[in-house]
Amino acid sequence: MAETILTSQEFDRRMTAAQEVVRKNGLDAILVFSTESEPAAVRYFSDYWPSFETAAVLIPAAGAPALIIGPESLTFASSRSRIAKIIQLMDFRESSQPEYPGSTLPKWEDVVTEYKLKRIGLCNWYLFPYVMMTELARAMGGIGNVIPADALIRPLFMKKSAAEVACLRASARASEAGFKAILENIRPGMTESELCGIATAAMTAAGAECTGYPIWCCSGPNSDQAISRPTMRKIRCGEIVHFSIGAKVEGYSSSIGRPVVLGHCPDEIRKFLQVGLDAANMTFDVMRAGVKSGDAARKVHDFIKAQGYGDAILYGPAHGCGQMECEYPFLETSSEYMLEADMTFMQDMFLHRKGMGFRWEDGLLVKAAGPAEMLSSYGRKINII
DSSP states (O other), rough: OOOOSSSSHHHHHHHHHHHHHHHHOOOSSEEEEOOOSSSSHHHHHSOOHHHSSEEEEEESSSSSOEEEEEOOOOOEEEEEEESEEEEOOOGSOTTTTOOOOOOOOHHHHHHHHHHTTTTEEEESSSSOOOOOHHHHHHHHHHHHGGOOHHHHHHHHHHHHHHHHHHHHHHHHHHHHHHHHHHHOOOOOOBBBBHHHHHHHHHHTTTTTEEESOOOOOEEEGGGGOOOOOOOBBBBOOSSSSEEEEEEETTTTTEEEEEEEESSOOHHHHHHHHHHHHHHHHHHHHHTTTSSBHHHHHHHHHHHHHTTTTGGOSOOOEEEEESSSSSSEEEEOOTTOOOOTTTTTTEEEEEEEEETEEEEEEEEEESSSSSSEEESSTOSSSEEEO
16 A cells, blocks of 8 residues: 555554443444445544445444455455455445345355444444345344444544544645645636536645546535535636535544635625635634533624624534544634634535525644634635736
8 A cells, every 4th residue: 555644553443442332331332333325433443434335433442343345346446455354245336236146245144243243332323324224124033233432432533633634634735735736727607517617626636636526616605505516607707616625634624614706706795705814714713622612602693793794694603524524513702612722624605695605614622722723725815806
């Protein structure tokens, strides 16, 4: 395997911590499940991310873990998995359900017997398919022996190691390259999809393995969409063109969100963008170790409301990031957890009203003292071209 930021020792540390969670909660094992579209949990423990098929990592209370994959991925998984033992199960095949006649792959019962499983935790409970749950529960002797385990595993993800922060920094640099390419090439009449292609090419040239999620360019009325995909709409002068650009480096995604206006920027839009930028900058200052998360969120939202834009708020000013660009926990006015050093978030300021919207977004590292560190800053200003 080529030289990477994440070492074998880093993966050993993660597995040791997870096995301690298994033992502490009286389980025989935890099964960590992932899909092609949401591969983070499996990749966190194995560095493997499925293509077409699904995957899981079985983490027993003691002994060697196993990567579980479908019928076609053995050579792929063997080439990159940090976990030596690999099990193939038919249930993990692609969703078109090919039959593989004559297959002699093991079944859930074989896994349960080999690992002597009587009580198992399931991480990514809400992603796990019903048909797969039915087979697992039957092999376990009933659904009561399969326990939701997301809340048990989440604390392992919430505070990042030095290696993980290094991956996020590299991701931020590649994301900045994507936005730099946008600023250098954007012209009226280009399509949203065309601009996303420019950003994607620049990020992969700058060291990204791929995009962290589908890159967004949302222009004019499309800028009102908090979650979106690019279209063939041609961008125009005098409207908000809103970009969300994120690179993936060794599984980690740290994105940047920026609005751009071509030509004349109406005063109403300029003021709207400035309030959002000021609130985004405030987020870095209020997110400090020892502060209750809900208190930090309320300070930012109170500022926005005081400027007369309370109706433009859709969600809290930050959310966790790591192997998912948007992961637990979220920073909401209702949040109760305490901010701690080495937590990483995306400062994510999305505001929308009157059919237009924008996002200011950058990676954020909570420090032991003082305001949070900004992982990216390129183009963090009112961009009028």
